[in-house]
Amino acid sequence: MAIMVLGADGYIGWPLSVRLARELDEEVIGVDNLITRRLVAEVGGASAVPILDPEDRVNAYRKAYGKNNLKIITGDLTDGDFVDALIAKYKPHTVYHLAQQRSAPYSMIDRDHAAYTQVNNLLTNLNLIFAVMKHDPNAHIVKMGTMGEYGTPSYTISEGWMNIKYEGKKYRIMVPRDPGSWYHLSKVFDTYNMIFANKIWGIRATDVQQGVVYGSRTEDTLADGLRTRLDFDGVWGTVMNKYFAQIIAFNKVLIYGKGLMRRGFLSLQDSIDCLFLLGQKPADEGEYRVVNQIEDIHSTMDLAKRAVKIARKYGYDPEFERIEDPRVEKQAHRYRVVHSTLRKLGFRPRKRMDDVLEEIMQDMLEHQDIIKAHADSIWPKVSWKKPLENAPHEFESIKSPAAFLKGKGYS
Ligand SMILES: NC(=O)c1ccc[n+]([C@@H]2O[C@H](COP(=O)([O-])OP(=O)(O)OC[C@H]3O[C@@H](n4cnc5c(N)ncnc54)[C@H](O)[C@@H]3O)[C@@H](O)[C@H]2O)c1
Known part of the structure; x- marks a missing residue:
């Protein structure tokens, strides 16, 4: 019996892999092409918390827990034959799919970065669907989506579907998607592809629409x-990480626009607990299930105030600096989300936001030399309003759709 985690070297994929391997007596097969490490370096960033190479990570897991049931295979999941062979060999009963280019600003850099994001994300998803259909049709795919697929509508966002009345009749329709970046669009395409695979082949899947994940620790990954x-850089860091890095590097907090944009947040521990639970309580055979997960809703200004309050405990007294919002997004809006399915399955959040935020601050302070050495990368340089000229390209596998198609013999 095997479980597979695609994207096992990532921020969420690694602690998820450790949790699964530690708690279950099954083989956990992680797969990753390590591209996030390179793309973060491309924009001048680095992980604030130093991380080991995959092999050393797996050895550290063995040493910490005395178990030999976790491995990481290095490979590119846009390669359909590779994915096909993986699924044929291990026939996992559950596949967690987290292997995506997940930075909205990265996808907005220029044409090639948008194309890379969409080709990478759509292909990893499609390859998985086809391989599961061929070799392992009963497997449960847990696909990581994002709350960003829905955007910030004025109505309450329900879980996947909504009931509406139109021309006097009642209908159940998919919640309209209104994504805010080329990256978020790729996630919407993935969702539709998964729904289509469920419709025509009965692929069993859970689509997890998580809000912004924050946190630097999980209980299984402290050793x-x-x-x-x-x-923490301006492209790959999420909002809280950027605030703490700005405080440590510049003693200031950058507020985009009026800071009234609201989003849903959850801690890394809650993200892992949720994914673990969904694997233990899978979608039914032939079911496509949607789960929304957020635990708190905050405006970016509210979060900035929380960051400052915590930073003061550590001797900082940062100022707010308002800058023009580099994104195209609603500046003030309603934000309400239904997220009851997880609760019905037994999920309960375990961490208080302020405690987790303080952990981030502590971990960043411990490695403040890394943050200061990469301080230039913290400033937002990518604008939604205009693609960058002459942006660097670190990725080699897919430089542009044309190069990709040529490589596959299509032109
Ligand atoms: N971090 C968040 O706040 C957040 C919120 C909601 C949803 N998500 C989703 O969760 C998933 C994981 O996000 P994360 O924050 O852990 O990102 P991450 O970049 O840290 O992890 C993704 C992993 O996938 C790998 N990968 C990417 N393309 C690959 C390919 N072609 N072949 C093999 N491996 C590949 C990367 O190397 C990386 O290790 C993504 O689908 C993301 O959209 C993240």
Whole structure:
């Protein structure tokens, strides 16, 4: 019996892999092409918490827990034959799919970065669907989506579907998607592809729409060599990580626009607990299930105030600096989300936001030399309004759709 985690070297994928391997007596097969490590370096960033190479991570897991049931295979999941062979060999009963380019700003850099994001994300998903259909049709795919697929509509966001009345009749339709970046669009395409695979082949899947995940620790990854990555640069860092890095590097907090944009958040521990639970309580055969997960809703200004309050405990007294919002997004809006399915399955959040935020601050302070050495990368340089000229390209596998198709013999 095997479980597979695609994207096992990532921020969420690594602690998820460790949790699964530690708690279950099954083989956990992680797969990753290590591209996030390179793409973060491309924009001048680095993980604030140092991380080991995959082989050393797995050895650290063995040493910490005395178990030999975790491995990481290095490979590119846009390669359909590779994915086909993987699924044929291991026939996992559950596949967690987290192997994606997951930075919205990265996808907005220029044409090639948008194309890379969409080709990478759509292909990893499609390859998985086809391989599961061929070799392992009963497997449960747990696909990581994002709350960003829905955007910030004025109505309450329900879980996947909504009931509406139109021309006097009642209908159940998919919640409209209104994504805010080329990256978020790729996630919407993935969702539709998964729904289509469920419709025509009965693929069994759970689509997990998580909000912004924050946090630097999980209970399974505290031992030496087991820590997960923590990005803080202007492209890969999520909002709280950027605030703490700005405080440590510049003693200021950058507020985009009025800071009234609201989003849903959850801790890394809650993200892992949720994914673990969904694997233990799978979708039914032939079911496509959607789960929304957020635990708190905050405006970016509210979060900035929380960051400052915590930073003051550590001797900082940062100022707010308002800058023009580099994103195209609603500046003030309603944000309500239904997220009851997880509760019905027994999920309960375990961490208080302020405690987790303080852990981030502590971990960043411990490695403040890394943050200061990469301080230039913290400033937001990518704008939604205009693609960058002459942006660097670190990725080699897919430089542009044309190069990709040529490589496959299509032109
Ligand atoms: N971090 C968040 O706040 C957040 C919130 C909601 C949803 N998500 C989703 O969760 C998933 C994981 O996000 P994360 O934050 O852990 O990102 P991450 O970049 O840290 O992890 C993704 C992993 O996938 C790997 N990968 C990417 N393309 C690959 C390919 N072609 N072949 C093999 N491996 C590949 C990367 O090397 C990386 O290790 C993504 O699908 C993301 O959209 C993340």
